[in-house]
Amino acid sequence: MTRIGCLHGHYSNIPLLSDAFAAFDVELIHFVDPGLLLQNEGTSVHTKEQSNAKLREQLNWMRNCGVDAIVITCTQYAALVTPEDEATATVPLFTIDGPFFHELARHTEPQVLLFSNPATVQPTMERLVKHAHSHNLHPEIQVSLVENAFALLMENKQEAYREAIKDALYQLRQTFPDQPIALAQLSMAPVADQFAKENDCTISHPLHSLTSLMSVALQLRSSR
Structure with a gap:
């Protein structure tokens, strides 16, 4: 084993x-x-x-x-x-996020990457761009942040955290109906899977x- x-x-x-x-x-x-x-x-x-x-x-x-x-x-x-x-x-x-970077970098169309923890945005995007450029790829990614959501997770308010992520996904789908949406952090994965099932769509996240x-x-x- x-x-x-x-x-x-x-x-x-x-x-x-x-x-x-x-x-x-x-x-x-x-x-x-x-x-x-x-x-x-x-x-x-x-x-x-x-x-x-x-x-x-x-x-x-x-x-x-x-x-x-x-x-x-x-x-x-x-x-x-x-x-x-x-x-x-x-x-x-x-x-x-290593394998996730490879997945995101391969997309040629514009896509949205959603974060809940503001402290991860800059280092994650820097690493993503570095990975993409090393493979001569230039993905077009728009960053979106769920304001004040991560504090809910740290306070063990997981239901409230997941509701905040779900609300953000609904808003993104309305604003960018034709663009792929991906979630940057593992903590958002269950919401992504549930949302994708309920709305018959694909939401990428690092766990897959x-x-x-x-x-x-x-x-x-x-x-x-």
């Missing part, structure tokens, strides 16, 4: 990963560290170097727990991963592309 270490910034991501990998013969080992998210709320102030050092420490700790691969589900932690981190990793290292890539890269076996 493949053991996958999962680094989360918020515990609410645990059931999302568990559901996504339920069809595979894997053991998920969950590590939750909200430090970076709390930092952006003003609880503490760390330099980027300190945050990078903390991430490397956490990754080393996870590797020493005997995992076969690591996945980072928090976009803020994913933004801290450096090429050196990837080059020196002794087990496969996946970020929640992540599980697809990891199942192939790690040669995961079906649990059935």
Whole structure:
């Protein structure tokens, strides 16, 4: 059985990963560290170097727990991963938005990318543009932000958070009826799937592309 270490910034991501990998013969080992998210709320102030050092420490700790691969589900932690981190990793290292970037970059038509956490917008877009340009791709992406939504998630008001995301999706569908819509963060995935089913449309999010890539890269076996 493949053991996958999962680094989360918020515990609410645990059931999302568990559901996504339920069809595979894997053991998920969950590590939750909200430090970076709390930092952006003003609880503490760390330099980027300190945050990078903390991430490397956490990754080393996870590797020493005997995992076969690591996945980072928090976009803020994913933004801290450096090429050196990837080059020196002794087990496969996946970020929640890495495969998603490839999916978004391949679109030639204009698309909308929805965020709920304002702290992730700039680092995510910088990494997305860098990834696209490295493949000579130039996607046209309009960023949209659900104002004040992420605070609801951090306060454990998950129902209110999901309602805010759903309302934003309805507004985007009315404003951009012919443009593809994608959700940037894992926490919005359940809303995306429900909205797409109820409205007979496609809403992209990182979990689909992540599980697809990891199942192939790690040669995961079906649990059935």
